[in-house]
Amino acid sequence: MSGRFIAVVGPSGVGKDSVMEALAAADPRIVLARRVITRPSALGGETFEGITEEEFHVRSTAEEFALSWTAHGLHYGIPATVESQLQDGRDILANLSRSVLTRAMDRFARLEVINLTANHDILAARLAARGRETAQQIEHRLERAATPVPNGITAFTIDNSGPLTQTVQAILARLYPVRV
DSSP states (O other): OOOOOOEEEOTTOOHHHHHHHHHHHHHHTTTEEEEESSOGGGGGOOEEEEHHEEEEEEHHHTTTTEEEEEEEEEEEEEEEEHHHHHHHOEEEEEOOOOOGGHHHHHHHHHHHEEEEEOOOOOOOOOHHHHOOOOOHHHHHHHHHHGGOTTTOOOEEEEEEESOOHHHHHHHHHHSOOOOO
């Protein structure tokens, strides 16, 4: 049986990367997809492959991405190598934009969507703490926080305003329910 492509979506600052890293550390069945982004790797945040816009276009033309999209002036890609991992039965966890979920549903036979949410004040504090955006960019990201998951996409929503361990346990219980 093939593995699941598990998309984690939610507004900037909701803690997608922290939740994903904790999930992968908590359960060996989960493999993190390492995104390719047109931003310098030195800017921090998630572990990603930073490349130039020109290289991104070359790789996109060569069909090296299972999915790709543009957001916030950057290009993002999920390497096509995730497909062989899925065929091997691995569950692949990927940070996706809500805008690409419909394409993910068409591309992957087994898609799960985790929609992370958090309190507005918590989102604002987390965005300010990471120091990557101006106050105006943070405000724009906060305005987008209420963007819904596209119609036709089934997602389970988890509030990540509390302790990380609580969020991780709730997600693992949903992904791997105990069978008696």
